Amino acid sequence: MALFGQTAAASASATAGDLSKDVDIPQGSLPEDSISDLSFNPANDILAVASWDSKVYIYEISNSGAVPKWFFKGEGPILCVAWSTDGMRLAAGDATGQVHIVDFRTAPAGGEVQPQKVKVHDDAVKCVRWFNTNNADYLATGSWDKTVKMWDLQSSNPVATLDCGERVYTMDVKKALPRNLMVIGTANRNIHMVDLNNPTKIAKTISSPLKWQTRVVSCFSDATGFAVGSIEGRCAIQYVEDKDTSLNFSFKCHRQQDPVSRDVSKVYSVNAISFHPQLGTFSTAGSDGTFHFWDKDAKHRLKGYPDVGGPITATAFSRNGDIFAYAISYDWTKGYSANTPQQPVKLKLHPVGPEECKPKPGTKKR
Template identity: 50%
Template structure:
């Protein structure tokens, strides 16, 4: 079946580049941050139709977003150097964090009260109790933050010098381990394993690395190539694309990758094999995510500057698409 028939388009998409999309873990609500300075929340209905449930604005492009675990609030960070929190029940947004440069990543971390970690190009990560106006603590990073993710008990940061730092959230301000990204080019995305015992990292060179935290599991670490074109043999020329997102299926434990080549694929980590690759979607995929049941894979078609300013001269539509996930495509094969 043709992709344009199969995948459904979310109505009233952002009017500028899409930076991140995230499904709530409690409902089919999709948060979307955009360069048009807005954060929109879409409600996805059972028949695949969609509508904007809420939206609010920053003073500059919005670069990231994240839901609380209970699905009651969304946090967003932007180029206005602040993070905001939106309360679903009250419909109100409030400022909850401040940096000296744009906030690139926001992630909620586990605790008796929801704590927000914000990572910025000002070379810091700050932890915030949203009831207070000052951070609980501030971590100095070696360089600008490019990627960050957290699944208890770890928070992982990737910075501009290919350095990856792992923090144990039981001692959240002291680095547990610092490693150099095994991928040789700029870190693009980090996604923690569902069990919090490792992470996947993608780079601009069309490669992904799977890394476990503990040294005893080092033999399970591996890297693989993806999102490349051409090169039938190792000596042939080929084109590499950025791996922009890695997402874990909430039921099957498989994962997806999506990239600047406008393709996405599903993978089996333990078998180290591809489960299914899908046709190109008509533009770079800037962000992607699964819904809470793993039945919907959402992806944002949007220019994400993989070709610099020159690439921006070619108009690329901003679209959010919903792909219905077939179990046979995403479930690891029995071995």
């Protein structure tokens, strides 16, 4: 099947993107191991970076690039990081089951900060997300112990624990009134949906529309649905309401045609999906070292960018959507033995031009 109704060659030619203005974060301030997650502050131009080197790095973003501002250490590899809805607190989860929280209202002006550390799960914390309901902020933590827990941070006990049946691999939240949506992807390809106005139970469970293991889920900007990426080089667009099921679809991406046989394609994992905070368009990034911008409503690829020199493990848009951050590092798709010193660890900032993520003219928004 062609990408969004076009031939792959025609699509690539018409939508080729430019990386010449991308800014590299200086090597001396980068993590020493793979980058696992990125999170832009919702109120300031500050980027948090989680790494397998057991640290979180926090950069202040400016027109000229990024300046290292703070960092803190975990007890094991940091697998996830997220800012609170007001941008004042940062949470990170590590491979030992601990969550580390920094309140920047009381943090020093720069340098190393000491987080509050709490053991919250019996296995690695793979996902952290903040959400607001009833005018209060809560933290959600998803783990390989097969649970998602909700915390108000005023108690050592969670306000809710969801049994997800399998290891939690990915999780996202989005509030856009009247919806307050959480989506959870697990190891058995189940996808759970939670109404965060009632966070004590799973509202709906479906099997992933993709046939292979779920790698990432990401909520639409208007919280009406979510995108799913898998290890098979596919992305699915899925709406929450049953009345919108006719709008669901999936498409191939992050695949390369074999130079010898036109009937053979190399298939790469879709590692990251990020929605533009204002325009509703989205990005995919994968193990093939490329990223693309898409318009789901027009079923159209807006831009596709060339190979950046290594797998892209994490992506994030800035609060205004004018900067797209992407991390280049080993993504473990080939196992432990392939993680050699030659694998790059890079962090880049792509300035988003006015036409790169703009929806296709005349598209009917749903």
